[in-house]
Amino acid sequence: MSANARDKAALAGAAEPANPADMSLQTPSLLAGKSLGMIRGERVLFREVSVAVSAGDALLLRGANGAGKTTLLRILAGLTRPEAGGVTRGAPHHWIGHREGLKPQETPREHLKLWHQAWGSSADTDSVLARMGLSRPSDVAGRHLSAGQRRRTALARLLLEDRPVWLLDEPYTALDADGGTLVDTLIADHRARGGAVIAAIHGEAGFAASATVTL
Amino acid sequence: MSAAPILAAFRQSLGEAWAGGAGALLPLGFLGGAAVLVPLSIGSDGETLQAVGPGIIWVALALASLVTLERIFQSDAEDGTLDLWLQAGAPVSAIAAARTMAHWLSAGLPLALFSPLLALMFQAEASAALFVNAGLYALGSLAFFFWGAVGAALSATVRRGGLLISLIALPLYVPTAIFGALAMSGDPGSAGAPLFLAASTLFACAVAPYAMAAALRLAAD
Numbered sequence: 283m284s285a286n287a288r289d290k291a292a293l294a295g296a297a298e299p300a301n302p303a304d305m306s307l308q309t310p311s312l313l314a315g316k317s318l319g320m321i322r323g324e325r326v327l328f329r330e331v332s333v334a335v336s337a338g339d340a341l342l343l344r345g346a347n348g349a350g351k352t353t354l355l356r357i358l359a360g361l362t363r364p365e366a367g368g369v370t371r372g373a374p375h376h377w378i379g380h381r382e383g384l385k386p387q388e389t390p391r392e393h394l395k396l397w398h399q400a401w402g403s404s405a406d407t408d409s410v411l412a413r414m415g416l417s418r419p420s421d422v423a424g425r426h427l428s429a430g431q432r433r434r435t436a437l438a439r440l441l442l443e444d445r446p447v448w449l450l451d452e453p454y455t456a457l458d459a460d461g462g463t464l465v466d467t468l469i470a471d472h473r474a475r476g477g478a479v480i481a482a483i484h485g486e487a488g489f490a491a492s493a494t495v496t497l
Numbered sequence: 498m499s500a501a502p503i504l505a506a507f508r509q510s511l512g513e514a515w516a517g518g519a520g521a522l523l524p525l526g527f528l529g530g531a532a533v534l535v536p537l538s539i540g541s542d543g544e545t546l547q548a549v550g551p552g553i554i555w556v557a558l559a560l561a562s563l564v565t566l567e568r569i570f571q572s573d574a575e576d577g578t579l580d581l582w583l584q585a586g587a588p589v590s591a592i593a594a595a596r597t598m599a600h601w602l603s604a605g606l607p608l609a610l611f612s613p614l615l616a617l618m619f620q621a622e623a624s625a626a627l628f629v630n631a632g633l634y635a636l637g638s639l640a641f642f643f644w645g646a647v648g649a650a651l652s653a654t655v656r657r658g659g660l661l662i663s664l665i666a667l668p669l670y671v672p673t674a675i676f677g678a679l680a681m682s683g684d685p686g687s688a689g690a691p692l693f694l695a696a697s698t699l700f701a702c703a704v705a706p707y708a709m710a711a712a713l714r715l716a717a718d
Contacts, residue, residue: 359584381580386576399508401585428701456667
């Protein structure tokens with residue numbers, strides 16, 4: 283009951299912004315989560331967390347291991363149902379989870395062809411592979427790829443289709459220095475085009491965040 | 498909504514079913530093994546073999562469905578593919594049905610198509626009825642695969658979920674097994690049995706995808 287009452291209060295507050303200079307009035311948010319709360323087992327993972335991104339934003343999720351960064355990202359993606367609060371999606375999103383989504387027998391080329399077909403994408407898979415530095419291992423099965431190469435394959439999905447929101451769970455994991463720079467470039471290009479990024483990152487982020495949420 | 502994600506899911510499952518060199522060979526190997534063991538264990542009397550032959554093919558189809566389906570959704574949940582399919586913009590039930598159909602095409606249908614040959618190994622008389630039976634096996638095995646996939650979806654996040662799949666799916670196999678066996682018995686009262694078999698398969702195809710979708714959403718939650 284009390285959680286519901288809080289939600290209603292939060293929503294009422296959103297309808298009449300206290301701050302007239304609120305940027306969200308000019309640029310409609312691409313993705314917003316309001317008063318999100320989550321319980322895992324017997325423990326309250328987080329409560330009253332609100333996030334919103336508009337064009338050009340990069341939101342960083344910070345927190346210790348087990349603080350609920352991944353869970354919050356899954357809630358924003360619609361994979362997990364929050365215990366309290368709600369998510370409003372104004373635009374399609376890309377999901378890069380900590381599991382790559384690459385089958386053991388699947389090669390990077392096959393992986394991109396598959397999602398190219400599924401999404402009806404118009405991007406050229408060969409140039410996407412080249413951009414991600416995957417030209418050489420493009421025909422190597424997933425189980426023989428290195429962790430970094432699998433990561434690059436997952437990140438390559440971002441280039442298959444232009445979607446305004448990117449949800450990234452630890453995008454730098456397993457990547458070498460080149461790979462990290464590549465991720466930074468992709469994010470910068472995406473933001474320049476009017477996209478938004480929400481990323482859970484543990485170490486140093488190679489880009490300037492517009493906001494940080496600490497769980 | 499476009500059908501592209503559903504076709505892509507179907508294609509990925511076909512590739513997966515044939516990866517590792519299994520595919521249709523696995524269930525055929527199953528039945529080949531059974532066909533060798535049955536005469537050794539119940540005697541090589543022609544009449545006995547004729548009597549048990551159709552039933553053994555039904556059992557092989559049921560086992561083939563359980564064996565091939567064990568990993569379909571479990572591997573998706575482990576490698577993150579499930580998360581991607583849940584966000585692919587197509588109904589999850591349609592994607593789950595496409596994956597199930599792909600596995601049926603690579604394991605259930607070949608077994609049904611080879612059944613006339615296998616029936617001959619069980620001393621059946623060569624006649625057109627063997628091809629009618631092949632159609633009945635194909636129809637019935639479709640129900641086996643759809644119910645088995647519900648069990649697979651429910652146990653997607655359970656390690657060594659094979660036993661769980663059997664416990665969930667085997668009771669649902671009962672109508673198919675009853676009507677399938679009745680349709681091949683040649684009893685005077687069995688004329689309507691193929692229709693009941695078809696009805697039980699249609700029911701499975703209509704209901705199972707929604708059960709799978711709900712189970713898969715729960716697995717990702």
